[in-house]
Amino acid sequence: MPALLLVAGLLIALLMAHPAFAQAAAPGTGPVNPPGPGAVQASALNKALGQVSGDGKPLSLSLQILVLMSLLTVLPSLLLMMTSFTRIIIVLSILRQALGLQQTPPNQVLVGLSLFLTLFIMRPVIDQVNQTAITPYGQGQIPLEEGIKRSGDALHVFMVRQVRKTDLQLFSDIAHAPKFDKAEDIPFTILLPAYVTSELKTAFQIGFLIFLPFLIIDLVVATTLMSLGMMMLSPTIISMPFKLLLFVLVDGWALTMGSLAQSFG
Template sequence: MTRIVRILITSLPIAILSLCGVMSGAEAQLIGDTPPGLPAFNVTGSEDGTSTYSLSLQILALMTALTVLPSLVLGMTSFTRIIIVLSILRQAMGTQQTPPNQVLVAIALFLTFFIMAPTFTQLNDMALSPYMEGTMPMETALSDGTNIMKDFLVQNTRVTDLVMFTEMAGDTTYEDPKDVPLTVLLPAFITSELKTAFQIGFLLFLPFLVIDMVIASILMSLGMMMLSPMLVALPFKLLLFVLVDGWAMTVGSLVATYAGS
């Protein structure tokens, strides 16, 4: 039994190398004109300067894109600002887990799709559709799509944040949004989104804080110190929020904060 296991362990690297297509030059000549290296990961150049990627590389790129997609949704869209504002609003109202996290994420996603619709439409018309139809090479489609996203990011990033990360990277000022590298633009955009979200959250918190202070003062004057002010203030907060149509005001204000939305 031990000998069989030893034989399997010894032959395992050889089997893996055979499956990957790693072979010597003499073996390649016996089989045919197989290119050296890993045949499953080949890039073939054409006469017009474009490159053709093997199916394995295309699948690898697709799986990588699906893995990075959640980070892109969080970091390159309006999702961050919306979810932070909604979370602060729920905390200011004192409703604990109402609306639940799943509902807040769903609202943030739908609002993100609404805000990003013009950018996504332009991205589909100018980059994705031509590439899928075969009229545009992948490198050009990727470059055009990146430039479209850069326009949105630059428009919604504070100049001070962009200048700060530009100086930290040791670069000079950029004449065009397309010249800004993503390594500088993405952290500047995230920092700007966090600052804007907390500013909006502060403004939303003020009226509910006033209600808490008024209710606490009334209860203190009545000698009801054992009664929780948050419990008494909750119905008044909900009533105020409903009377002023708070959800429409909050959602409308969030959408209006984005340029070109």
């Protein structure tokens, strides 16, 4: 449990205190190495949640836990939007609709597939964060601020590599931000909405390509039934077995998962 709280504190602090997302710490509040195992958790919480009391003292432990638990309700959604999860879950949902299956696979299976494929795709980033930030911080080799910066840099590089320049320019113009000389200068306030918009656009493009062959099968079946005068028979009932047969013969799940993983290359 202390390790989970520490990781949660690091992730929250990443979103609050990364140089590209928020202002740097005020002078005079330099990094302090954790003095010992018992003080690591309290130090991380204090740093992550901030010293927001009026007299400059950190919040009490009960208030820190309350704020932390409140932020944890938002943190999973925010982190999922910063990874490959959005593109994957949308493509799999469109695939289910293209097959004509309403509840098969069920939502729990689709979410599970998306989570595991997200972990597979994000493994290089996770390994980089673990090697450069979490492990050194846990061993007391770097202060919390440096661990936050390194973690943010890893996510920042991944998101910049996937974002579209047009979407990035759109949100830069909306925010009236100056032109960025380097990709590292793009703040998360602009990069995050641009990244989500790019992921939605890419997901729908992939979904359209997946939907097209199944749509052709539906049209052929509907035309055949109409020419035979069987207008009272639903084309979906006849086309679904053919779509499932086609999907199985071409090893559709492997093609879909492999294409999604390679789309982040």
